Amino acid sequence: MNGNSKFLNSLKNLGFSERQAKVYAALLEKRDASLTDLQKISVVPHNKVSEVVNYLLREGYCSAKKIGNRRYFNVVSPKSSFSSSLKNMEDNLTESYKLTNEMEEMYNNSDKTKEPFEYIEVFHGNNNIQQKFCDLVSNSKNEILSFTKPPWASVTPDEEKMQGDVHSEFCKRNGKMRTIYEIKSADENDIISTMERDRKVGEQSRISTSLPIKMFIFDRKALLIADASPLSLTNELRMTLIKQQTIVNAFIALFDYFWQQSMDINSWKAKQNNN
DSSP states (O other): OTTOHHHHHHHHHTTOOHHHHHHHHHHHHOSSBOHHHHHHHHOOOHHHHHHHHHHHHHTTSEEEEEETTEEEEEEOOHHHHTHHHHHHHHHHHHHHHHHHHHHHHHHHTSOOSSOGGGTEEEEESHHHHHHHHHHHHHHOOSEEEEEEOSSOOOOOHHHHHHHHHHHHHHHHTTOEEEEEEEOOSTTOHHHHHHHHHHHTTTOEEEEESOOSOOEEEETTTEEEEEOSSOOTTTOOOEEEEEOOHHHHHHHHHHHHHHHHHSBOHHHHHHHHHHO
């Protein structure tokens, strides 16, 4: 079972890290397992198995007993141990359906007298997107909200400097920037470095393990949203600028929902250390 990647991915979807999923699968495979048994079955480094087992004990996924000088571990009934996690997932799903219904109502009540092309503009190619993004930041006065996730546009040093300059100027104008970064593992050091750099100039940031889209909202009036994947022939991005207020309001509600669900960087780092 421990080698079943589909099963391990399912455990990770329930909130386990890679190591936690492997050790938990090993517990399911062997009763009265010692730390050595769990290390052999899970192939998790020995110095990390103890940390993972302590987490599973603390969260109620397994129990321990001592025989002589050694401790042995047994998995707790999954129906019992996962009930709290499943309840949280059900609550989140309920909130997601509620949000979807609210956005659908906004959509149905939107102004249908305008032609869509009056408020929608599509940009192809990294250079065009780079220039439009910098223009939008430069023209923003109060607030920028964003979901930041792949795909990443390839940026030259000059383009990176341009982005940094308009970002700094926006913050100097007392503009407020709130960003949620998608980070799936502690290995994404470039993104973490960017977060820590931008926090120094006043950006508020949080981390989510999964974001639905890549987007920016400027002064709660304009929405810049990215396609899910680059253009197949050129590997360049395509982004859409929307200035229809009802649609923008719906994405502001989406941002606020994910902001409440995400973690600040210190809480995220503490969780990684515990895992």
